[in-house]
Each structure stands twice: as structure tokens, then as C-alpha cells.
Amino acid sequence: DGGITQSPKYLFRKEGQNVTLSCEQNLNHDAMYWYRQDPGQGLRLIYYSQIVNDFQKGDIAEGYSVSREKKESFPLTVTSAQKNPTAFYLCASSGRQGGRTQHFGDGTRLSIL
Amino acid sequence: RKEVEQDPGPFNVPEGATVAFNCTYSNSASQSFFWYRQDCRKEPKLLMSVYSSGNEDGRFTAQLNRASQYISLLIRDSKLSDSATYLCVVNKEAGFGNEKLTFGTGTRLTIIP
Numbered sequence: 582d583g584g585i586t587q588s589p590k591y592l593f594r595k596e597g598q599n600v601t602l603s604c605e606q607n608l609n610h611d612a613m614y615w616y617r618q619d620p621g622q623g624l625r626l627i628y629y630s631q632i633v634n635d636f637q638k639g640d641i642a643e644g645y646s647v648s649r650e651k652k653e654s655f656p657l658t659v660t661s662a663q664k665n666p667t668a669f670y671l672c673a674s675s676g677r678q679g680g681r682t683q684h685f686g687d688g689t690r691l692s693i694l
Numbered sequence: 695r696k697e698v699e700q701d702p703g704p705f706n707v708p709e710g711a712t713v714a715f716n717c718t719y720s721n722s723a724s725q726s727f728f729w730y731r732q733d734c735r736k737e738p739k740l741l742m743s744v745y746s747s748g749n750e751d752g753r754f755t756a757q758l759n760r761a762s763q764y765i766s767l768l769i770r771d772s773k774l775s776d777s778a779t780y781l782c783v784v785n786k787e788a789g790f791g792n793e794k795l796t797f798g799t800g801t802r803l804t805i806i807p
Contacts, residue, residue: 623796626794686737688736688737
């Protein structure tokens with residue numbers, strides 16, 4: 582089945598540690614996105630990528646980094662510079678085939694130990 | 695002023711009732727509009743797009759008023775399974791690959807047996 586797979590589902594990070602969240606899609610979508618969701622707040626865009634080897638900062642990119650070496654993959658690294666990383670992280674993708682609407686993975690919950 | 699504003703609720707309504715949600719957006723140049731549904735601790739899923747002429751999908755009706763920058767969602771004959779948070783989503787930019795979506799904080803709905 583086509584879809585977006587995020588892993589892990591739950592992740593714990595120690596202070597000062599970088600962690601990488603995985604996002605893979607087999608929908609043949611060109612565009613991919615990373616969002617963060619905090620309680621009582623809407624989703625906020627961290628980074629997005631329209632094509633391979635290209636990505637742009639979203640509204641809250643500080644403390645995060647991404648890469649887009651393959652069309653199917655858009656990993657997000659939460660660096661130690663992100664002082665408040667505890668949140669629900671959602672990856673999405675969109676493409677012409679899907680009418681350009683964004684479809685989401687089932688998310689990764691990141692917590693600080 | 696937030697770019698997308700919704701009443702956070704909660705809305706607690708009896709099964710079978712009709713419930714309406716409203717949403718306003720601040721950017722008059724916004725291009726496209728959506729309602730997403732998010733169940734507790736799950737990813738958002740597209741419920742329906744919103745068209746200028748209004749559109750209906752079963753028990754759900756969405757309407758857009760560009761002049762007032764206002765979007766609505768009406769749910770008729772509500773079911774227990776309709777309990778969720780409903781996110782109003784606006785696309786600020788036009789063109790494929792530029793789907794920078796702005797999410798409202800969501801309206802929480804609970805259907806009571």
C-alpha cells in the first residue's frame with residue numbers, strides 16, 4: 582500500500598544530543614514537509630522540500646536540519662540547539678497525483694529525558 | 695491576529711444533532727482551503743477541500759466566503775465517530791510545490807450518546 586512511514590513512533594532524547602526522525606514515502610510525491618505540533622497550537626512548518634536536493638526553511642527552522650538526497654526520504658534532525666524539542670512531529674507529502682493535498686505520516690513523539 | 699482562527703471549543707453535542715464550525719483567515723490572497731480531521735494523538739487526515747461554490751460530502755457541508763474571509767463546516771446527523779478535532783487549513787500560496795499550509799489550532803468536538 583502507498584503511504585508515508587515515520588519512525589520511530591516514540592523517541593527519547595537526552596540533553597545535548599542530536600536525534601534524527603525518519604520519513605519515507607512511496608507515493609511518488611515531489612514535495613515533502615515537516616511540522617511540529619504542540620498542545621493547544623496548530624501545526625507549525627519546520628522545513629519543506631519541493632524537489633530532491635533542495636529544501637527551504639519554514640516558520641520555525643531554528644535548531645533543526647534536513648536533507649533530501651532521495652525523492653522518497655526526508656529525514657529531520659533535531660539538534661541540541663533546539664531548546665524545547667518535546668513535541669509531536671509530523672511529516673507530510675504532496676504531489677500532482679494526489680491533487681496536491683498534503684497527506685501525513687502517523688507522527689513521532691519526541692520527549693526529553 | 696492569527697493567520698487562521700478557530701473557536702477551540704470544546705463542543706459537546708448530542709448524537710444526531712447538527713453542529714457548525716467557523717474559521718476566519720487573515721490573508722486575502724489565500725488560494726485554497728481545507729478541513730482536516732485529527733483524532734486524539736493521531737495524524738491529521740483530509741476531510742474535505744472547500745470550494746467557493748460550497749461543497750457537500752455526505753453529512754458534511756463546507757462553505758467559503760472570500761469577501762468575509764470565512765470558512766465553515768456543517769455536520770448533520772452527527773455520529774459518535776465524528777468526535778475529533780477539526781482543523782481549518784489555508785494555503786497561502788499558489789502553484790504546485792508551494793503548498794505552504796497554515797493550520798488553525800483546531801476545534802474539538804465530542805458527540806455525546
